[in-house]
Amino acid sequence: xxxxxxxxxxxxxxxxxxxxxxxxxxxxxxxxxxxxxxxxxxxxxxxxxxxxxxxxxxxxxxxxxxxxxxxxxxxxxxxxxxxxxxxxxxxxxxxxxxxxxxxxxxxx
Amino acid sequence: xxxxxxxxxxxxxxxxxxxxxxxxxxxxxxxxxxxxxxxxxxxxxxxxxxxxxxxxxxxxxxxxxxxxxxxxxxxxxxxxxxxxxxxxxxxxxxxxxxxxxxxxxxxxxxxxxxxxxxxxxxxxxxxxxxxxxxxxxxxxxxxxxxxxxxxxxxxxxxxxxxxxxxxxxxxxxxxxxxxxxxxxxxxxxxxxxxxxxxxxxxxxxxxxxxxxxxxxxxxxxxxxxxxxxxxxxxxxxxxxxxxxxxxxxxxxxxx
Numbered sequence: 551x552x553x554x555x556x557x558x559x560x561x562x563x564x565x566x567x568x569x570x571x572x573x574x575x576x577x578x579x580x581x582x583x584x585x586x587x588x589x590x591x592x593x594x595x596x597x598x599x600x601x602x603x604x605x606x607x608x609x610x611x612x613x614x615x616x617x618x619x620x621x622x623x624x625x626x627x628x629x630x631x632x633x634x635x636x637x638x639x640x641x642x643x644x645x646x647x648x649x650x651x652x653x654x655x656x657x658x
Numbered sequence: 659x660x661x662x663x664x665x666x667x668x669x670x671x672x673x674x675x676x677x678x679x680x681x682x683x684x685x686x687x688x689x690x691x692x693x694x695x696x697x698x699x700x701x702x703x704x705x706x707x708x709x710x711x712x713x714x715x716x717x718x719x720x721x722x723x724x725x726x727x728x729x730x731x732x733x734x735x736x737x738x739x740x741x742x743x744x745x746x747x748x749x750x751x752x753x754x755x756x757x758x759x760x761x762x763x764x765x766x767x768x769x770x771x772x773x774x775x776x777x778x779x780x781x782x783x784x785x786x787x788x789x790x791x792x793x794x795x796x797x798x799x800x801x802x803x804x805x806x807x808x809x810x811x812x813x814x815x816x817x818x819x820x821x822x823x824x825x826x827x828x829x830x831x832x833x834x835x836x837x838x839x840x841x842x843x844x845x846x847x848x849x850x851x852x853x854x855x856x857x858x859x860x861x862x863x864x865x866x867x868x869x870x871x872x873x874x875x876x877x878x879x880x881x882x883x884x885x886x887x888x889x890x891x892x893x894x895x896x897x898x899x900x901x902x903x904x905x906x907x908x909x910x911x912x913x
């Protein structure tokens with residue numbers, strides 16, 4: 551999924567008045583599953599489009615995005631820690647950390 | 659028009675856009691999530707008036723556009739922004755629509771290239787063989803003379819014969835590109851290079867050719883060869899021209 555497809559989908563949803571969350575990796579340290587600038591959209595029903603790396607890290611992003619979308623409405627900078635040794639807590643073993651900016655995009 | 663629509667429109671027009679988003683801020687006039695767009699020609703769009711930050715932000719965006727770097731940075735005390743760079747898809751131009759071209763187009767689309775296929779044979783160059791690609795049924799040289807190439811164009815020259823390879827490279831090599839790969843045995847490749855030299859293509863341009871094409875993974879079948887070419891395209895796009903050659907280097911040692 552490239553940026554053109556992400557913003558194309560965002561534009562399409564904005565036109566229909568459907569609010570979604572945009573999650574963007576803005577900073578990384580160490581090994582991470584995706585690069586700075588990778589993006590994912592999250593809809594109110596849990597629908598996602600694009601990816602910020604998959605696995606449990608992405609699940610954290612999805613949860614935070616749903617909170618932003620349905621509860622707070624406020625942008626959030628989320629830290630995702632992937633330094634879990636051997637994945638004992640849930641498989642996040644890339645070894646690095648990433649910071650993801652989550653924001654609600656409301657439409658036109 | 660929403661900012662997403664505006665961005666999509668600009669990317670489709672082939673523009674590279676710098677998108678600045680406020681991430682953390684203690685200034686109420688620049689709330690987190692506020693966005694500003696910068697184009698290479700210096701024009702500005704977005705959701706907030708910038709006031710005294712117009713100049714520093716424009717400088718930052720200008721520098722970012724020059725080096726195409728995405729980064730989190732402090733614009734002013736208490737104002738952290740993310741500089742994103744949105745560029746049109748890199749384009750792969752496949753010269754020759756034979757058996758390798760089909761899986762190559764498929765793999766290249768999958769890893770984010772927009773693909774153009776060129777061949778003079780309608781039986782080979784057609785949209786049923788190349789779904790999702792731009793297909794041109796034309797003679798190689800005139801088509802290549804007309805097509806705009808540039809720093810985001812990757813060319814794979816895999817025609818059915820060295821005379822067509824020669825014809826393609828004569829048009830492609832003088833122009834700026836991100837990558838030019840040429841398929842063929844060492845003998846065929848040397849012959850084509852020799853002919854190009856005779857026609858006045860400087861050695862410096864010939865040295866830019868990636869040949870033998872593709873990363874050395876022992877590929878034999880058309881699909882395997884397509885995969886090793888796609889891998890080389892990714893290496894060039896992600897690591898840069900020089901580093902991608904380093905990945906190739908090991909194969910070049912030897913007889």
